[in-house]
Each structure stands twice: as C-alpha cells, then as structure tokens.
Amino acid sequence: MALRLSRLIEAVPRSWTGRLAPEEGGGHGPRIAVIGNCQARGVAEAVRILAPGARVRLIPMSTLGKRGQDLDAFAATLGACDHVFSQPFPAGFFAGGGSEALRERLPRMRLFPSIVFTAFHPDAVYVGDLASVARMKLAPSPLGTYHSAITLFGFLQGLSQTQILALFREEVFSRLGYLDAWGLAAADLIASSRAIGFDLSGELLRWSRDGLFMHNINHPRLSVLGDIAARLLREAGLSPRPVAVEAYAPDVLLDDAIWPVYPPVATLYGVSGSTVFKRRQRRGMPPETLGLDAFVAESLAIYREQPRESLTCHRIEHWAASPEIRHLFDAA
Numbered sequence: 001m002a003l004r005l006s007r008l009i010e011a012v013p014r015s016w017t018g019r020l021a022p023e024e025g026g027g028h029g030p031r032i033a034v035i036g037n038c039q040a041r042g043v044a045e046a047v048r049i050l051a052p053g054a055r056v057r058l059i060p061m062s063t064l065g066k067r068g069q070d071l072d073a074f075a076a077t078l079g080a081c082d083h084v085f086s087q088p089f090p091a092g093f094f095a096g097g098g099s100e101a102l103r104e105r106l107p108r109m110r111l112f113p114s115i116v117f118t119a120f121h122p123d124a125v126y127v128g129d130l131a132s133v134a135r136m137k138l139a140p141s142p143l144g145t146y147h148s149a150i151t152l153f154g155f156l157q158g159l160s161q162t163q164i165l166a167l168f169r170e171e172v173f174s175r176l177g178y179l180d181a182w183g184l185a186a187a188d189l190i191a192s193s194r195a196i197g198f199d200l201s202g203e204l205l206r207w208s209r210d211g212l213f214m215h216n217i218n219h220p221r222l223s224v225l226g227d228i229a230a231r232l233l234r235e236a237g238l239s240p241r242p243v244a245v246e247a248y249a250p251d252v253l254l255d256d257a258i259w260p261v262y263p264p265v266a267t268l269y270g271v272s273g274s275t276v277f278k279r280r281q282r283r284g285m286p287p288e289t290l291g292l293d294a295f296v297a298e299s300l301a302i303y304r305e306q307p308r309e310s311l312t313c314h315r316i317e318h319w320a321a322s323p324e325i326r327h328l329f330d331a332a
Contacts, residue, residue, distance in 0.1 A: 029053030046229035071096030
C-alpha cells in the first residue's frame with residue numbers, strides 16, 4: 001500500500017527547474033507532445049535526440065487544467081500533434097476525467113509509466129497527507145519531501161540523534177526488510193506498467209544488469225528514460241536512432257535530490273554505496289551534500305517544529321503495530 005501511495009504522490013505536479021519551449025526541434029518531422037511529471041522532461045529530450053527533426057512539446061502535469069481549461073479544450077490543442085505520449089494522470093486535473101478520458105479523445109495517444117523503484121533506497125518515504133494528492137500537505141525534509149523512515153520512527157519513539165544514527169547498520173536493515181526489497185519493488189513496477197499496456201519486465205532485467213539505475217525512489221537515470229522514449233517511438237511506427245541518449249544530453253534529474261544507497265544495500269546489489277545525501281540543486285549553484293549525521297540532525301529539527309499528527313506514513317503505522325520492530329528501536 002505504501003508503495004502505491006508513493007506512486008500516487010509522484011503524479012502530483014512538481015516545480016520545474018526549467019521547461020522546454022512550447023515546441024522544440026526546429027525540424028519538419030512529426031509533432032510530438034510529451035505529458036508527465038518530473039520524468040517527462042527526460043523523455044522529451046530523449047525523443048528529440050532519437051527522432052531527428054521531431055518537433056517536441058513538453059507539457060508538465062503542473063500545467064494541466066490551469067486557467068479553467070477543460071479536457072475537451074485540452075484535447076483540441078493536441079489535435080495537431082502526430083503523436084501524444086503521456087504518463088497516467090488522475091481525473092483531478094480536468095473535470096472531464098484523467099488520462100484515460102483523454103486517450104478516448106486522442107486514439108493515437110500512448111501511455112507510458114511513471115518509474116518508481118524502491119529497492120536501492122528502501123528507507124526513503126513520503127510523510128504527510130498522502131491521500132490528498134496535494135504536494136503542499138507533505139511534510140518537509142532536508143531533501144524536499146523525501147524522509148528516512150528510520151529517522152522518523154526513531155523520533156516518534158523518543159530516541160536521541162545518537163541512538164538513531166546507531167540504527168543505520170546491516171543488522172537493523174535486515175530486520176526491517178531493507179535487504180529483501182527487490183522482489184516487491186520489481187513486482188510493483190511491472191504490475192503498474194502492465195496495467196497501462198507498457199510491460200517493463202524486459203527493460204527492468206536489462207536495467208538491473210547495468211547496476212544502479214535510480215537517483216532516488218522515483219527519479220530514474222536518463223538511460224532509463226531514453227529506453228522508454230525509444231520504445232514509445234518504435235511503437236508509434238518511428239525508427240529511433242540507435243544511440244545512448246545519456247551520451248548526448250544532461251541528466252536533469254541529477255539536479256534534484258539524490259538519496260544514497262546505504263553500504264549494506266549497495267553490497268547486496270554490487271553498486272557503489274554511501275551515506276551522503278544531496279539536496280535539490282539551485283540553478284547555477286554547486287551541489288550541497290549532507291552526511292548521515294547532518295541529515296538526521298536536520299530531520300529531527302524539522303520534526304520538532306511539525307504537528308505530530310502531520311508526521312504520518314503507512315510504513316510508520318506498520319512499524320508502530322509491530323512489537324518486534326518497536327523492540328528493535330527501543331533497544332537502540
């Protein structure tokens with residue numbers, strides 16, 4: 001349930017560090033619209049590289065339904081497009097329905113999934129009113145809205161910073177299920193992709209062979225978004241260039257929050273591990289990183305200022321109901 005809710009939150013509009021022009025490409029190729037969350041920009045830029053001459057328009061979810069536009073009017077603005085690639089979005093943006101209703105009006109529209117994969121970062125959670133689909137109701141953290149479940153539960157259990165830091169070790173990760181997270185994360189991603197007719201089981205196998213393919217639980221690396229763009233083009237009857245997109249374009253999601261792969265998790269998957277977190281980067285500014293001790297200290301300072309009832313999370317509720325997990329924290 002918690003994983004499904006995190007996928008729902010990913011559909012919440014995000015602020016963008018920059019936007020593509022209404023239409024970019026400058027060629028005489030097909031007109032392609034790409035609709036989606038923070039992952040869509042990478043898909044749009046990949047399409048421009050893979051389909052030379054394509055005129056690509058990025059439409060962030062944060063702009064949907066603005067200024068009272070209804071679904072029919074929005075569909076009409078896309079009528080001149082040869083192809084529309086969209087991530088699923090709920091009915092709340094338009095009174096007339098969500099992405100499925102839009103697809104009824106645009107038969108050539110293709111859905112592509114929002115990538116959420118938690119196995120590399122099993123401690124990262126959202127906190128707050130997840131059911132509201134309102135980003136403003138998520139509790140803040142040192143990394144925007146990404147929280148450490150261990151840190152939050154430790155705070156709620158009355159542990160000190162020193163006691164919480166002591167919990168970041170392999171034995172605790174194992175007992176919390178952090179070292180057995182791959183199967184569930186893979187099953188959830190595959191199920192959600194199959195639900196919209198875009199089965200990612202083959203791609204996931206290839207990504208996993210390449211090592212770490214996520215910056216955090218819902219920000220994939222550009223190579224992943226390039227694979228999705230290439231497949232969208234092929235399924236639309238176009239022939240993408242056989243190139244690696246990440247060799248030709250910057251990975252814009254690197255500017256956002258980066259959650260580390262904790263060393264015991266990294267060892268399990270054969271990737272590089274650390275406990276260094278990176279904040280969302282301001283344009284033109286160098287990256288700002290936090291060690292585990294600084295991240296925990298800042299998280300605790302934030303929690304002390306928040307109403308306790310706002311610090312809600314399904315993971316935390318599950319742990320609170322488990323005597324074994326409560327004892328694990330009490331013994332810290």
